[in-house]
Amino acid sequence: MTTLNAALPVGRDSLQALSKNRQEPAWLTELRLKALDLAGTLDLPKLEKTRIDRWNIDSYGEYKEINEVESLDDLPAEISGLISQDSTKSGLLIQRNSGVVYTSLSDELKQKGVILTDLETAAREHEDLVKPYLMQAVKMDEHRLAALHAALWCGGLFLYVPKNVTIEDPIQALFLSDDAEALFAPHVLIVADENSSVTYVDNYVSGTSTGAVMHNGIAEVFAKNGAAVRFASIHNFNDQATDVTYRRAVLENDARIEWIIGELNYGDAVSDTNSILRGNGSMSYAKVICVGTDDQRLNITTRATHFGKSSDSDMITRAVMRDEATAIINGITKIEHGATHCNGEQTERILMLSPKARGDANPILLIDEDEVTAGHAASVGQVNKEQVYYLMSRGLTKDEAEKLIIYGFLEPVVTLIPIKAVEEQLKDLVERKLGR
Incomplete structure (x- = not known):
């Protein structure tokens, strides 16, 4: 209306x-x-x-x-x-x-x-x-x-x-x-x-x-x-x-x-x-991270719309949520009719650090063409306790182990920043938001 x-x-x-x-x-x-x-x-x-x-x-x-x-x-x-x-x-x-x-x-x-x-x-x-x-x-x-x-x-x-x-x-x-x-x-x-x-x-x-x-x-x-x-x-x-x-x-x-x-x-x-x-043969690669704290409300969407033949897209989103923050993470791959031989892949993963935090991962494939390949993966979960236990058995404290796991979770994006000073800033911002 x-x-x-x-x-x-x-x-x-x-x-x-x-x-x-x-x-x-x-x-x-x-x-x-x-x-x-x-x-x-x-x-x-x-x-x-x-x-x-x-x-x-x-x-x-x-x-x-x-x-x-x-x-x-x-x-x-x-x-x-x-x-x-x-x-x-x-x-x-x-x-x-x-x-x-x-x-x-x-x-x-x-x-x-x-x-x-x-x-x-x-x-x-x-x-x-x-x-x-x-x-x-x-x-x-x-x-x-x-x-x-x-x-x-x-x-x-x-x-x-x-x-x-x-x-x-x-x-x-x-x-x-x-x-x-x-x-x-x-x-x-x-x-x-x-x-x-x-x-x-x-x-x-x-x-x-x-x-x-x-x-x-x-x-x-x-x-x-x-x-x-x-x-x-x-x-x-x-x-x-x-x-x-x-x-x-x-x-x-x-x-x-x-x-x-x-x-x-x-x-x-x-x-x-x-x-x-x-265009034909066009390519899109997207890597997104977000960290939610306090009572933040986040809506993060990544899209790829294929018109060109043999076009290729890949989307990776990593979200870490703590406190009472809420995140809606959407990945949308749309393949139009006629976009033959194209490929669309996407992954959305949310890591929860608090029982009151909320995360919703929504992988969406909209395909109007037969001769294509496409796939998606999504997960929402907490820090893996077995991984924490393993790292603690190697001499790390629980806090150090969880920190290492979280940074490993975000690493696919953080290390791709093309300016060293900005990469260091991003790492610092993540640390501050996670309170570690």
Whole structure:
């Protein structure tokens, strides 16, 4: 049933004035206004066994101008320690609340035609590369939150990798929310042209500011024929933030996407990571971990939709739940009619550390073609007592044994982070969330 006249965080006139003040092109202003009109008529996303309408999803705040920083030494402590030396040699973008405050790209990559800038600037200066893709992987009419994002997104990142260009060192982005009254809704748009290759890593972090925050984020990746994109993302918002993130990749012939996702938030979170395997021979590999604590509510979904022949997907999700946290873990493989000789595999495993924690693993195969292979596995359980006993018999304490088992459980994702500093951060965040 459609929800009419839903309360919106901004009026039409205010949004139009804001877009004009930011000197946005007419096509973008029109897109924002159309999306805002849609948002008032659309329902919230329908999530498996999750009542998102009971969450705090209205604390958007207002758009606030923010000054750029001239030196990395001027950055807040929350993010300064996350910057990789490799990214300073290739490309780095930093957003704080409503705007991007720092961007750098190496001269070598500029000469090759690589573009790294905030999405607002890209919309003005590179319309031919932005307009055909913005809100095309995730459509604004899918649900109210998608429409609101299309209307309100701010700052954001645009990365373009030209044909036949390989970027050796990772491109890094840091997104910091430390003002509860500021709008925080970055949009990430990556376009990898034919036979290009790039690794992209981002962090989403809360500061010390108190107050409810709604992060409504979208990431879109377009990989052309033969392109390879590695996309790693770690989310670490505090317990006052609600995090809703939709990631989607569209893959052409022989293109490849690798997702590496760490959901280490302390508040309620929705994470939906989706690969559209449009081209023949396209490939998608997704590895996701999440750790739930206190009374968190998590809805983590990983999807692969096969259209191309001989396309291949594999999804692995590992969740650790403690205290009274609740997680709905969904894996959805959809094989469309005509996608012959493709393969879709998925595994969801949840480890329970408390009798009051709840985990629900839902492996789903939707197959409309006969000449395919597909499989799934799912499990929900506690730390294996026999494994603990064995390790204790080798001289470890019970706490050390359980810790070793938990890290072994999460290891398939943690060790794949392509930036050493970010990998160490992820390990530290896991330790903190597990209270060990």
